[in-house]
Amino acid sequence: MLQAVFIEGDRLHPPENVARMARGEPLTDALREGWLNTIGERIAASVHDGQKAVAACSALKRSYRDRLRRFSPDIVFVYLKIDRETAWRRVAGRKGHFMPASLVESQFATLEDPGF
Template identity: 85%
Template sequence: MNDLRTAPAVVVMGVAGCGKTAVGEALAGALGAGFIEGDRLHPPENVARMARGEPLTDALREGWLDAIGEHIAASVAGKRKAVAACSALKRTYRDRLSRFCPEIIFLYLKIDRETAWRRVANRKGHFMPASL
């Protein structure tokens, strides 16, 4: 079984505002891994939907999850560890990502609802509103 030091890839997961990017960047630095910011891989149509306050369906997330998985797979194929930030809240999303790298580890960041909401509400320049 892999741990964070030996896994070829780690997905830092959790709800919006839990610190996926901050923790993911720090972890990537500590592991000498490449960092993949999942939010940057959303197609423009998904970003526009979320900016309007529309939640994404599972079908709309498929291409986004595949893009993250492809980036992870490319890093691993190039003999470089990968750390990705991605909500990955549903088991089906984690299963989809695991198809790109079976040895992937998911690191869940737990946060209380009020703190998450406050962090998201105070973010500047992010496409996703606190209502989602």
């Protein structure tokens, strides 16, 4: 067992961003900054307290991943690669989530493959 603090990125979006996404509006880089900072702060606080942390979030661009690295330079990213069709199906099948499947395409348009 990993015994790590789990940080769910979707729960950390500010209400304005949740409302935008619920209306089918994709987030801009500027709108994601505060959200990424919040995730980074949570990761850093856990590490500072001597805990491991696992954060689930869509760090779609290198600049987003670099922002998170500022909070925890030793961060490790796990890229869960998925095709558009499967992502759309999974998002469309979620019940009670604010992000509609119509935003899947914008996420893929924003995605910068980490290029391991």
